[in-house]
Amino acid sequence: RKEVEQDPGPFNVPEGATVAFNCTYSNSASQSFFWYRQDCRKEPKLLMSVYSSGNEDGRFTAQLNRASQYISLLIRDSKLSDSATYLCVVKLRANNLFFGTGTRLTVIP
Amino acid sequence: EPEVTQTPSHQVTQMGQEVILRCVPISNHLYFYWYRQILGQKVEFLVSFYNNEISEKSEIFDDQFSVERPDGSNFTLKIRSTKLEDSAMYFCASSGGTSGGRYNEQFFGPGTRLTVL
Numbered sequence: 001r002k003e004v005e006q007d008p009g010p011f012n013v014p015e016g017a018t019v020a021f022n023c024t025y026s027n028s029a030s031q032s033f034f035w036y037r038q039d040c041r042k043e044p045k046l047l048m049s050v051y052s053s054g055n056e057d058g059r060f061t062a063q064l065n066r067a068s069q070y071i072s073l074l075i076r077d078s079k080l081s082d083s084a085t086y087l088c089v090v091k092l093r094a095n096n097l098f099f100g101t102g103t104r105l106t107v108i109p
Numbered sequence: 110e111p112e113v114t115q116t117p118s119h120q121v122t123q124m125g126q127e128v129i130l131r132c133v134p135i136s137n138h139l140y141f142y143w144y145r146q147i148l149g150q151k152v153e154f155l156v157s158f159y160n161n162e163i164s165e166k167s168e169i170f171d172d173q174f175s176v177e178r179p180d181g182s183n184f185t186l187k188i189r190s191t192k193l194e195d196s197a198m199y200f201c202a203s204s205g206g207t208s209g210g211r212y213n214e215q216f217f218g219p220g221t222r223l224t225v226l
Contacts, residue, residue: 032213043200043217044152087152094165095140095204096154097215 003027006088006100014108017078021103023071023088032091033064035073037084038102044087047073078107111135113218115201121224122191130186130221132201141184142202142215143176145169152200158184191225198222 006023013019025033033050048055050062050071061074071088085102092098114133122128134141143155156166158176175187184203188195198220205212 034214041198043219046214046216049214091213095142095157095159096165096167097142097144097152098154099152101151 002100003098004088004090004100006103008101008103010104010106012106012108013078015078015080017107018074018076019078019105020075021073021086021088021105023073023100025069025071025088025090025098027090027092028066028069030069030090030092033062033071034089034091034097035060035062035071036087036089036099038087039084044089044099047086075105078105080107080109083107111137113201113203113216115199115218115221117221118219119222119224121226124193124225125190128188128191128223130188130199130201130223132184132186132218133182134184134201134203135216136182138203138205138216140164140204140215141176141178142204143186144200144202144217145197146200146220147197155186155199188223191223193225196223196225 004025035047036044037047038044048057050064054063059076063072083106085104087102088100090098116131141158144152146152154167155170157164173189177185200220201218202215204215
């Protein structure tokens, strides 16, 4: 059973579009949640932590639904520089992170 | 802005050889991690390290792997006898702690691409 599941995409959207990614996790004991982005052959970079109350950082909004074990990321006004793979990441009580396979986004001019 | 650094960026080795991958975590962080990513696959946890000992390890981290913090700044991953299937990108990460808030966040280095021939 996969700890974290994501739609692999790809999502191809025009500049300025709004795009949403979804993710589900299997372990109800999961305690912390994150979105990372990863450019081709680069390291994962932390985009934002996800809190139960939901949180926003500029054009990015993350939501967490613990009852449904569901996490989302919304990107508004997409930029060319948003093109990347978006990784849904979950942490249990212990230290290690569980990564989803990622959702690839391409923003088209 | 402080960052995690890793050397070398690319390591090519023959099957059966030992390799040591090096990392310098963010200076005030307390927890250190190794992850790997086989090409085209997801990032996978290998091991976490705190207070000079392993705090958790995955099934991947078998007896061929070891970690060490030889001094106050470096954190190393050793693979004793490399196999073809060890070819992957190896990422080091560090975090300030495991409790809630920003200390929970792990920051990744640029990775070492290991190629086993």
